[in-house]
Amino acid sequence: MTHITSILQEIRSFPPPTAFQSQAHIKSVEEYEALWEHAKAHPDLFWAEQAASVLTWDRPWQETLLNKGMESQWFVGGQLNASVNCLDRHLDTQGDKVALIAEGEPGEVRELTYRQLHREVCKVANALQSLGIQKGDVVSIYMPMVPELVIAVLACARLGVMHSVVFAGFSAEALRNRNEDAKAKLLITADGLYRRGAIVPLKETVDQSLRGVSSVKNVLVYRRTGAPIAMEPGRDLWWHDLVPSQSEVCVPVSVESEHPLFLLYTSGSTGKPKGIVHTTAGYLLGTALTHRYIFDLKPTDRYWCTADVGWITGHSYVIYGPLCNGTTVVLYEGAPNFPDWGRFWKIIEKHGVTQFYTAPTAIRSLMQQGDAWPAQYDLSSLRLLGTVGEPINPKAWLWFHEKIGKTRCPIVDTWWQTETGAIMIAPLPGAISTKPGCATRPFFGIVPDIVDRQGHSLGDNEGGLLVIRQPWPSMLRTIHGDHERFLDQYCKVIPGEVYFTGDGARRDSDGDYWILGRVDDVLNVAGHRLSTMEIESALVSHPSVAEAAVVGKPDEVRGEAICCFVTLKGDAIPGEELLKELKIHVVDQIGALARPEEIRFVQALPKTRSGKIMRRLLRDLAAGRQITGDVSTLEDLATLDTIRAASAEDDM
Numbered sequence: 001m002t003h004i005t006s007i008l009q010e011i012r013s014f015p016p017p018t019a020f021q022s023q024a025h026i027k028s029v030e031e032y033e034a035l036w037e038h039a040k041a042h043p044d045l046f047w048a049e050q051a052a053s054v055l056t057w058d059r060p061w062q063e064t065l066l067n068k069g070m071e072s073q074w075f076v077g078g079q080l081n082a083s084v085n086c087l088d089r090h091l092d093t094q095g096d097k098v099a100l101i102a103e104g105e106p107g108e109v110r111e112l113t114y115r116q117l118h119r120e121v122c123k124v125a126n127a128l129q130s131l132g133i134q135k136g137d138v139v140s141i142y143m144p145m146v147p148e149l150v151i152a153v154l155a156c157a158r159l160g161v162m163h164s165v166v167f168a169g170f171s172a173e174a175l176r177n178r179n180e181d182a183k184a185k186l187l188i189t190a191d192g193l194y195r196r197g198a199i200v201p202l203k204e205t206v207d208q209s210l211r212g213v214s215s216v217k218n219v220l221v222y223r224r225t226g227a228p229i230a231m232e233p234g235r236d237l238w239w240h241d242l243v244p245s246q247s248e249v250c251v252p253v254s255v256e257s258e259h260p261l262f263l264l265y266t267s268g269s270t271g272k273p274k275g276i277v278h279t280t281a282g283y284l285l286g287t288a289l290t291h292r293y294i295f296d297l298k299p300t301d302r303y304w305c306t307a308d309v310g311w312i313t314g315h316s317y318v319i320y321g322p323l324c325n326g327t328t329v330v331l332y333e334g335a336p337n338f339p340d341w342g343r344f345w346k347i348i349e350k351h352g353v354t355q356f357y358t359a360p361t362a363i364r365s366l367m368q369q370g371d372a373w374p375a376q377y378d379l380s381s382l383r384l385l386g387t388v389g390e391p392i393n394p395k396a397w398l399w400f401h402e403k404i405g406k407t408r409c410p411i412v413d414t415w416w417q418t419e420t421g422a423i424m425i426a427p428l429p430g431a432i433s434t435k436p437g438c439a440t441r442p443f444f445g446i447v448p449d450i451v452d453r454q455g456h457s458l459g460d461n462e463g464g465l466l467v468i469r470q471p472w473p474s475m476l477r478t479i480h481g482d483h484e485r486f487l488d489q490y491c492k493v494i495p496g497e498v499y500f501t502g503d504g505a506r507r508d509s510d511g512d513y514w515i516l517g518r519v520d521d522v523l524n525v526a527g528h529r530l531s532t533m534e535i536e537s538a539l540v541s542h543p544s545v546a547e548a549a550v551v552g553k554p555d556e557v558r559g560e561a562i563c564c565f566v567t568l569k570g571d572a573i574p575g576e577e578l579l580k581e582l583k584i585h586v587v588d589q590i591g592a593l594a595r596p597e598e599i600r601f602v603q604a605l606p607k608t609r610s611g612k613i614m615r616r617l618l619r620d621l622a623a624g625r626q627i628t629g630d631v632s633t634l635e636d637l638a639t640l641d642t643i644r645a646a647s648a649e650d651d652m
């Protein structure tokens, strides 16, 4: 595929509100363009200036950028510590400023100042050291959205220990795979978490996941719910037994700029999740700088990003970026609809939230509940809104703009990825006019382009593949344990030395970028990345399944929903029973986020003569569309008719 047809034609444009613009860090498009051009022409100089002013260093670097194409090293020779940048350096100037306002789902609120957070991080870091954890080790974290999660993450950073946070919605199997791949020595978890008024028994899942995993020597358990759990003697330790007695002093481990800060698993176009590796200095710089400018941060702000720390958005824009900037961060544990659909708006009112950063899927579900919910709350503290994770449809954008932002708040539609570490394309809110559904302009130092498969640049309004032409500090450095895969998937797909994003996009005649979605086998379900092959391998691991093909189909709230075409083994009986069983099986293998919306039993899958499944046809079928494309490569045309017939039966 070379060109992508863009069907969305949105022509509305919203200039920055005057009152916002006059107080913004960057106040005009001219100012933005001048800085962007400077950074493009002199990337070394630009990033060196920023690194010197944004970060606190133990030792200055000698070489700003060493690179071989897209394989890059930044600030070589420099040393620093990420937890010092997020905590220690604020203590003299604003130690008593609130760092975290944490609201649990049951409603209790805890506030931690920078000084208190620092103290807790030091104690936990000392606790980890007492368990023999040291620089270079990996600690896995599987926790609810409570302050102890942030504390655990920063305690790892303090010791130069890589954290691997696994979203607490993933299944035991998914947690096991990640811990095995990462060779995690310690797992930090909780007895459970609150979700929609119920307790999710996290520790039970952890116990299941650890059967047969030899690397994990200890499990540190934070008591969140108080529900009874099993503790394995010799392996499991309570947080409240180990942490409180630790010293409040912990000398931070000074690490090299390129020392890996963390691992975060994400789905790729093959079945095996990849451990994306981010390093210390470049990542911190990218998250702090983008957070400051794109959210137009001010010292008095009370900033809330609803993402779970189990995803990259939580790493970059709940923890590292905001804390590096000394921000007051709101953290919420639970569901948006508990006890009712007013919860988010209530949190905004209660804590005086100034920036609200969330996902289009959440906006669409909140919109569906009607305007009466937000209308009950005072949202006047808000001054900026943000979205991330998937394209936002204009209808949801306009609702967000009118009903939540009251037309007064700019919306920053931020495009980026686990791999990019920080936001790459987004409007600077005081400078760039926004357009519903458009991520607009690249951040300073980011040079995107739209190309065809051969790497040739395409013109305005020609849909194509989104690439990044220059390395940037917060980009991934490798895939854990598989550097070849890193090179193959990101650096070698498109000829020329460019980073391939896996997304399609177009640039309009104003120079604004519109993201068109994934061009590979990655689904975006409710803003979560899932690989079709990961779900397929979960399905075929069931004894009744012979073959499976998974595609996305349009879904009004979640963006995409999972639709599976399955052929069965000889003796298996298709029917409601098996359907239910297969859905549960996928949830067990991956987690509730991968629950198939639909499973269709078919006689055979449509394949090319070379045996490749023709997903394009399945996507059309799943969406209930006419098959329009070329079917001449289909091995057996009759297959299509039988699937069509089966689909028609399902529709009845």
Ligand code: PRX
Pocket (backbone or CB within 6 Å): 266, 312, 313, 387, 388, 389, 390, 391, 392, 413, 414, 415, 416, 417, 418, 419, 439, 501, 502, 503, 515, 517, 518, 524, 527, 528, 529
């Ligand atoms: O397809 C793009 C989509 O989400 C993908 C990255 O997913 P993940 O690594 O899980 O990170 C999500 C949070 C950064 C991208 O390749 N995506 C992300 N943000 C946007 C988006 N698509 C359109 N508009 C966005 N603002």
